[in-house]
Amino acid sequence: MDTTVADTLIGTTIDGRYRITGRVARGGMATVYRATDERLGRPVALKIIHPSQATNVHFVDRFTDEAKTIARLTHPNVVAVYDQGRHQGLPYLVMEFVQGRTLRDLLAQRKKLSAVEALAIVEQMLSAIAAAHRAGLVHRDVKPENVLVAEAPSGGVADLVDAVVKVADFGLARAIEASTVDESGQLMATVAYVAPELVQAGQADARTDVYSAGIVLFEMLTGQVPYDGADPVEVAWQHVDNDVPAPSTLVPGLPRALDELVARATRRNPSDRPTDAGRLLTEVQAVRDGLGGINLETALMRQVPGRPAVADATTIVPTVPAADATAMVPPVPGGGYQPPGGHRPNWARLPEQSGARPAPYGRPAAGSRGEGFFADRRRVTLFSLIAVIALVVIGSTWWVAFGRYTEAPSLVNLPKAEAEAAAKKAGFGVIYGEPGQYSATVAPDSVVSQNPAPGEEVVRGDTLTLFLSLGPEVHPVPDVSGQEEAAAKGAIEEVGLKYKEGKAAYSDTVPQGVVISTNPKAGTELKPGATVTVVLSKGRAPIQVPDLVGLNINEARAKLQELGLTALERTKESDEPADQVLAQTPKAGTGVEKNAEITLDLSKGPPLVTIPDLNNQPCQQAEGTLRGLGLQVQVNNLNPLNPNSAVHGQNPGPNTQVQPNSGVQITCF
Template sequence: MTTVPSDPLIGQTLDGRYAIRSRIARGGMAMVYLATDLRLERRVAVKVMHEHLAEDANFTRRFEQEARSAARLSHPNLVNVFDQGHDLGRTYLVMEYLPSITLRELLKQQRHLTAEQSFEIGDAVLSGLAAAHGAGIVHRDLKPENVMLADDGRIKLGDFGLARAVSANTTTGQALLGTIAYLSPELVTRGIADARSDLYAFGIMLYEMLTGVQPFVGEQPMQIAYQHAHSDVPAPSLQSAEASPALDALVLWMTRREPDERPRDASEALESLRAITRGEAPAGSTRVLPRISDEGTPTPSTSVLDPSERWAVGSAPDASETAVAPELNASAAASSTAAPIDRAAEAGRVRQRRGRLSALLAVLLIAAAGGLGWWFGQGPGSQVTIPDVSGAEIAAAQATLEERDLVVTLAECSSLEVPEGHASSTEPASGARVDRGTPIQLCQSTGPQLLPVPTLVGLSLEEAESLIEEQRFTVGQVLEQRFSDDEPGTVLAALGSNGDALGDTYPERATIDLITSAGSVPDVAGLTADAATARLAESSLTVDPAAGSESYSSDVEQGSVIALLPQTDPMRPGDAVGLEISLGPELFPVPDVSGLDLQEAMDTLSAAGFTPTTLVPDALRSFAKATGTDPASGEKVPAGTEIRIRSTISL
């Protein structure tokens, strides 16, 4: 039966723990798969050494050394290694799964990076590299392909597949390992690498980030290697306006041909890179750069009432009261000695003063009532309605709220409708009435909520679509069907809107597209070419005569199909295929054994691949000579055919 080539590890579970889901990438030493750690229920990347390399003790030792080297390293800028083992005849390594793009992919998109991007990525790479060098590990294969830019903003250095201990004086022998564009001169000429070789590779990579090109190019790898060994790396400012004199100095220092003239390790290079961001010249540079200083902001002056003034303002009502009291007391004292007329006049004066005081008090009360009305109606004590700022720029939304004397604090919230970075809502909600000075939480949209992605591979199309809706995503379309050993309609892959495989999380209501199985490729072995063509057409496959071939077969009769010849991998409905047609068994001529002793004739026929027979008894064979064969000599028959020897006996 003819089958479509497929990866035998997909669907397998290593050591009863790591369920292989799909293939992520293929490297020179190993294949990388996306898998599920069934014990911890998390996604991991599993690196499986190529089967044909497993028999090579040197490659196996190097692979296991990668596991030990990487497991010793724990740093935010290094890809974590969780486990290592051997199962199903394969040696494997379990690593952190990091949905990301590589620096190489970013360079392809942008051609070159800004100085700020180069600083950020360079700082992360050197930080991780410094941790490796501190642990005595040399990476030996530093290049943009091994720098991971995660979806959540993390930057990590991975693939210590060529790592070696710093103290080990290792050489590559006849073959230089690593990528030729980033090899240091000592690796090219002597095959020896240490921490300073990593810094040379980083210098080349920094040059490429700033300029978008590599400093040395050539049609043949040896031309590039020769330039590394005999030419100085040019200043990146000759190619890019992003490169400052300080960056020129740093690149030239790290790419000096003599290792002793470079930084001793990544920690020294990291300090120099950070010095540039502070406006200082990097170590190893003779150029003095002006220091960047921050401008101070003037301290605003404050004006407060003098304590004496504050107290004077506070005692005014009391002063009015003390001004009235002596008069009342005096009138009361005089009333005991004054004449009645005088007492009446005095009483009138008192009532007049009291009337004026009452009027003044009424005015004060009216003014106070008006002040309170203004305070709580329109002034600082009044309530305000929270406006609807959904969808506004975050700065404009904050200003709108602060204009109403509300105290605004920012928070991040997910939203399906509001674009990322804009205001999505407030707490309390818009429309509510609150006192001025009330704290208000203003939500800045982070876009749709990131939800965990369910396992869809292996489900039927109906089950997958139901689960997608259930997990609050949007069902997309079936992008294509592929022939596989799975039942028709089984989901083989789930892809995001960008066409890439889904990671651990995916935005709420975002579209998920699917790739499904078209079932098995029809078995056409043993059919005639016409019958095979008709059966393949039922599965939307066409036969291309130019892609066919003919072969001898002892098992398949002449003119029938031996096997299907796929032209694509994977095969899809609508693809063209070839047919291998049988020529029948291969025919061989019968040797002429006439005149030979009988035993010699039988040996000759056996050596030619036939089965000789004779009617002469064993006891008389030494007296017999062959006179011919049946079938006759020269006649072509299949190998293994029985050949009867005719003979005569001479006693």
């Protein structure tokens, strides 16, 4: 356990549940801790992402999504994911704790493994990866560091044959792949195990994992990777330019079948490799069966230093023509035949010839006339037994090599229910790859592709992976408002759309370099390759709009002109005085550019009052009428002592319109 550097997380409890007890390993993207799940009382592994990756929104989202997928992938050879969450802003995973060592640790200690151990480990590795491939997942980073070997408590070489092997870091591998291109555009990968197509095109599928697994098998058999060098780029391109050498060129005596197995898995052209880990697993099992299973183990265990010698493995004894059978050994006195040197093998030895011991169960004594009969009968029995063994071996070999294979049925274009029925009728099980596949020609929920492909050689009764059509491919525009440019570009390109930077705009609320809006808007469904134009913020504009409400238009114009802004005026009905600013757009305090237009709403003033014709009306009555209209009245009464004085003049005259509260004069006599 790595405890050379003080770690503040050791001893803390995450999410009130996971108490960290020590650090297991630290990698380029995350640190793994050993912890105790205090709720369930079991040891767990806690993987916490480094702070440098937590700011990468694309990485975190991919990491979280893949973790959810792996959590649903239940397989005895896959490191289980129990939980996920965040601690102080850092995403973490809670995983199964495997008591053991990585395959890298074992190879560092042992240098190389025996062939039987290597086959046993790679078989479980491929079983785990095949389960992921059937679920539509690709690991992308198969290497000894991601293979855990849980040895028995007693340890020792023999335990590796029966050890439980688990593959880890499915989700993390995909998330890392999404963020492992440096500023120069170079692919950053584990170059010792990287497939040629990743180096050339940056593309990965199930066959990429097959290649990496083949390199791991090569390293287990030989104790070294096929290519090495000081420059990672140079090493990566050796995978593109060269064929992986046969393991037996480095370890003489390895069976030819192992050379061919490694060669098949590591073909430079992906189409020449097994289509996925399940196919390679079938070939590994066929090699083990073809080489004799248990006999392979006993024959090859002699290669392990310190292991005691074992008896020869069982071999097939060739049949001998009847005419030559008696010529194989010289005659001996008393009948029968004996090989040179005077010793027969145990399975062909005749009864002892010394003494006059009676034959059991009435059998003639050794050396008597009946001995030849029994010897011939035993010889016939022996040859019959050999013939039966040969037939069994030939039959088993035929079954392993040919008989158990058949062609995969064609289920493409069939609706889901019909495909399941057809597969069942042909003796196959089905699972569905996630996610489905888009298709403009295959109806939704019908089979758009299958693995293995129609007509491809498969094991009878195997499971077929079907991918259902999602219909024509469309992608909703992601909501990237409020995201920085790099994150927005990644989110748009991740769903198959093109990113285009539009004309930037000033914003008082959105910081500079952050997305204000997109065109089309978020949620709009587009075909793959469609362009999304993004408007980025230039930050706050340089000129602050003054507060003009309540000012006369002449004052407002003067202030705007002083700041280099232009007034755009419009009038509205209002009881406020005419030409007074009622409202403005943008509001006061908003940032704008020079020469920007500021819209001002101006008051037309109160409605005008029409002065009625007051002539000949009684003076007091006329005065009351004017005051009722909101006007100021001045009465000039030329005969104040006469109560019946009438209006004989008014200013302004009848039907004149004036502002409310205006003054009106009337003359009475």
